[in-house]
Amino acid sequence: MASKKTLPLAYVKFLNLVQAVRQLPGLPEIDLVEDQILGFLARAWYAGQKVTVVEAMNSLPDLSPSTVQRRLKSLRTKGMLDLQADEFDSRYKYIESTDLTTRYFAALGQCIQKAQPR
Numbered sequence: 001m002a003s004k005k006t007l008p009l010a011y012v013k014f015l016n017l018v019q020a021v022r023q024l025p026g027l028p029e030i031d032l033v034e035d036q037i038l039g040f041l042a043r044a045w046y047a048g049q050k051v052t053v054v055e056a057m058n059s060l061p062d063l064s065p066s067t068v069q070r071r072l073k074s075l076r077t078k079g080m081l082d083l084q085a086d087e088f089d090s091r092y093k094y095i096e097s098t099d100l101t102t103r104y105f106a107a108l109g110q111c112i113q114k115a116q117p118r
Helices: 009-022 032-046 053-059 065-077 099-115
Strands: 081-085 093-097
Touching: 009 099, 032 053, 032 065, 032 093, 032 099, 053 065, 053 093, 065 081
Parallel strands: none
Antiparallel strands: 081 093
């Protein structure tokens, strides 16, 4: 078992801060699967990509498409995601972030900064 002295302090601080962020009032409870989906979406959005529901369902190899679809619906219910129909073909729904998602990502980003050694 690793001792307190061998664990990287910044990482442990980061984990503690993330746990605190996830318990903040005003932010919904996010489980590990939803967090994985949000991470995938954040990387895609940062790269300027628009992601459809079907693309998300097929882009996470560790998760079944039906699980992704259920969790996308859950995240939408929690106010973390929104869906926008394609302007030319309403069968395609693009996943979009909300203000709540932006606040959640910003809070996690602050955890990274606060965990850095000074």
